[in-house]
Amino acid sequence: MILLEKILKAKYEEYERKAEAGEMDQAKSIPAKELWRKMLTMLFETGHPWITFKDSCNLRSPQQHAGVMHSSNLCTEITLNTSADEIAVCNLGSVNLAASLGVLEKKVKQTVSTAIRMLDNVIEY
Numbered sequence: 001m002i003l004l005e006k007i008l009k010a011k012y013e014e015y016e017r018k019a020e021a022g023e024m025d026q027a028k029s030i031p032a033k034e035l036w037r038k039m040l041t042m043l044f045e046t047g048h049p050w051i052t053f054k055d056s057c058n059l060r061s062p063q064q065h066a067g068v069m070h071s072s073n074l075c076t077e078i079t080l081n082t083s084a085d086e087i088a089v090c091n092l093g094s095v096n097l098a099a100s101l102g103v104l105e106k107k108v109k110q111t112v113s114t115a116i117r118m119l120d121n122v123i124e125y
Contacts, residue, residue: 004084052076091122 019027042048057069057079067083073090080088093115100108 050074050076052079054079091119093119 015024015027018024019029039049039051043051052072054069057072058064061069061079061081063081067081067086069079070082071088072079073092078090080090082088095108095111095115097108100111
């Protein structure tokens with residue numbers, strides 16, 4: 001994992017240098033407080049983005065033996081451990097039961113069965 005962290009740090013620093021040199025079209029600098037206010041405003045107004053502090057998550061994780069948490073699912077209630085051997089992902093699926101009202105029970109079972117098989121395929125591939 002240390003190698004991955006070094007690679008990510010080098011890439012981040014490369015992008016910082018490019019931004020400072022004007023080599024990135026959409027790069028701009030804003031004060032940290034302004035960015036924080038914009039993020040909180042968006043969170044309060046829309047519910048997005050969900051903000052998770054990975055340092056706090058890693059410090060309090062009961063699964064530190066399983067690797068470092070570098071990511072989470074979309075809503076951030078599930079943090080995902082990553083190690084040198086595994087990259088964690090969160091695969092979600094849903095079935096709109098309201099749209100299935102009046103549909104035969106057999107058809108709903110078939111839909112759920114297919115959805116589960118598709119999620120399994122995502123994991124396998």
